Structures are given as structure tokens and as C-alpha cells.
Amino acid sequence: MRGALKIGLVAAAVLSLVCALLFARMLRYGLSAHDEPTTIEATIASRMRRWAVPADLREVTNPVPLTPEVLEKAKAHFADHCASCHGNDGKGQTAIGKHLYPKAPDMAAAKTQALSDGELFATIENGIRLTGMPGWGDGTAESAYGSWTLVHLIRHIPKITADEVAEMERMNPVSPSEMEERQSEEKFLEGADEKAGAHATHAK
Ligand code: HEC
Structure with missing residues (x-):
């Protein structure tokens, strides 16, 4: 009994020391989302995530048959x-993805696959609690189908082509100012086309 008490006290002392050191480090260097999560944090987080998926769901294989239409829909989504x-290529190299804590992963890599x-x-x-990853489901059959x-798209990411990425870029949301810029560029190009056309007729 006395032995168990001693072990308990030592464990509590070690734990307090570790917490004090981590706290001192935080006061000295601050906390920044630019940092990479430590190995301990990453290990605990991935364990917790595994446990958070109900065992029967973990074993389920995709019930939606893969067709070219399904893949096209998933790319747009x-x-x-x-x-x-x-990122359209799933590599997480976007202004937001790169600067979150933890960062958006490279989905082509083995860890995701x-x-x-x-x-x-x-x-x-x-979603994943305490990270930037939102939960997208709303409990309906439609959302489950979409997910x-x-x-299927995430399985396709390791072999996605540059053409497919370019096609997806055209489906990315745009802000009102970007939309205006695109429209004025289009107008400019149309004007340039007309001028080129006029020159061509003139040259005849
Ligand atoms: C606001 C940013 C954000 C958006 C939008 C977002 N995610 Fe994420 N996602 C993340 C971050 C950050 C992680 C990594 C979390 C972590 O490391 O625990 C992540 C992780 C994931 C993972 C787990 C990958 C792995 O290797 O563990 C999947 C799958 C995923 N996201 C799919 C999606 C899908 C599909 C969508 C769109 C419906 C989406 N995400 C939208 C930020 C985002």
C-alpha cells in the first residue's frame, strides 16, 4: 500500500514538472499556429480520432459504386x-491549409490513404474537434451520399492529373471582386477579338 502511494506521488510530481516546463515554454515563446504539432500531440490526436469512429463504421467499405459521373460530382463538390x-490537388498547400494548427494534410500521402x-x-x-476540419454531415441520406x-475523390487524389486540377480551379468559389476582375478581363478580351477581327477585314 505504501509502495503504491509512493509511486503515485512520484508520478504526480513528474507530471507537475512536465506541465510546469510546458507552461514556462509557452510564457517564453508564446503559442503560434505556425508551429508543427509535437509528436506527442499528433500521436494522442490520431489515437483519439480512431477511437471516435464507431467500430462497425470503421470496417465499412464505400457503398456508393464508383462511376465517372460520381467522380465528376465529387470533384465539383x-x-x-x-x-x-x-487545395484542388488535396495537398493542403493553400493560404488557409498551410497556416492552420494542425495543418491540412497531404491527402495523397500514405497517412491519409x-x-x-x-x-x-x-x-x-x-469533422475533427479542435482543428480547422468542419463536420459536413447533417444526418440526411443526401449528405451521407455526398460524403x-x-x-472516392480522396482515393483518386494520388493519381489526379494537372488537367483535372485545372478543371476544378474553374469551380472554386470566387469573391465578388475576383468575379468583377474576371468579367472585365473577358470584356477586354472580347474587345481585343473584335479589333483583331476588324484588322483582318481591313487587311483583305
Ligand atoms: C477550413 C479548413 C478546412 C476545410 C474547408 C475542409 N477541411 Fe478537411 N481538414 C482540415 C484540417 C486542418 C485537417 C487536419 C486535421 C488534423 O490534423 O487532425 C483536415 C482533415 C481532413 C481529413 C482527414 C485526413 C487525414 O489524413 O487525417 C479528411 C478526409 C478531410 N479533411 C476531408 C475534407 C473534405 C472532404 C472537405 C470538404 C467537404 C474538407 N475536408 C474541408 C481543414 C479543412
């Missing part, structure tokens, strides 16, 4: 809702 953080279909689905539907199509 991803370009519209996910690319702001994850090793997750089961059910884990990817649960992540999309429920399963996105699972």
Missing part, C-alpha cells in the same frame, strides 16, 4: 467546399 483548405473508407467518411461527416462520393 470538393472544389466548392474543401479546396479552400485542402491508410485510413479505411469508413474512417474517411466519419471524418467528413463529423461517400468524396471518399
